[in-house]
Amino acid sequence: MKSRKLITGLGLSIALIVSGCANLSDTARKRGAYDFNCPQDQVAVNTVPGGSFAVTGCGKSTTYKCWRTGMEPQCIQEKDIPKG
Numbered sequence: 001m002k003s004r005k006l007i008t009g010l011g012l013s014i015a016l017i018v019s020g021c022a023n024l025s026d027t028a029r030k031r032g033a034y035d036f037n038c039p040q041d042q043v044a045v046n047t048v049p050g051g052s053f054a055v056t057g058c059g060k061s062t063t064y065k066c067w068r069t070g071m072e073p074q075c076i077q078e079k080d081i082p083k084g
Contacts, residue, residue, distance in 0.1 A: 024066040027073040028053035035077075036060045052078060 025045050032055035033040040043057035053064045053075070066075040 024068070024073050024075075025053060028055050028064045028066050028075050031055070031064060031075045032057055032062065035062065 025047065029040055029043050029045045032038070032043045032045070036043065036058050038058035038060070043055060046054045048054050048063065051065065051067075053066060055062055055064060063078045064075040065078050066073060068074075
């Protein structure tokens with residue numbers, strides 16, 4: 001009984017993590033479409049190490065760092081992140 005609860009909890013945790021990544025990827029796509037003035041269906045998103053997203057579309061490309069603040073996902077171009 002205890003192992004069944006553990007497996008169910010682990011499965012739920014993995015599903016939440018995967019869906020969170022998908023939502024961040026969708027947010028990166030929307031941000032790229034907006035920044036590139038490009039239809040979303042022409043924007044490609046690839047996850048890169050460190051939790052960033054490489055976004056290309058309509059002959060343009062950039063990398064976004066995305067995160068959640070509460071329930072709202074946000075993305076910023078990595079070139080705009082202060083070094084320090």
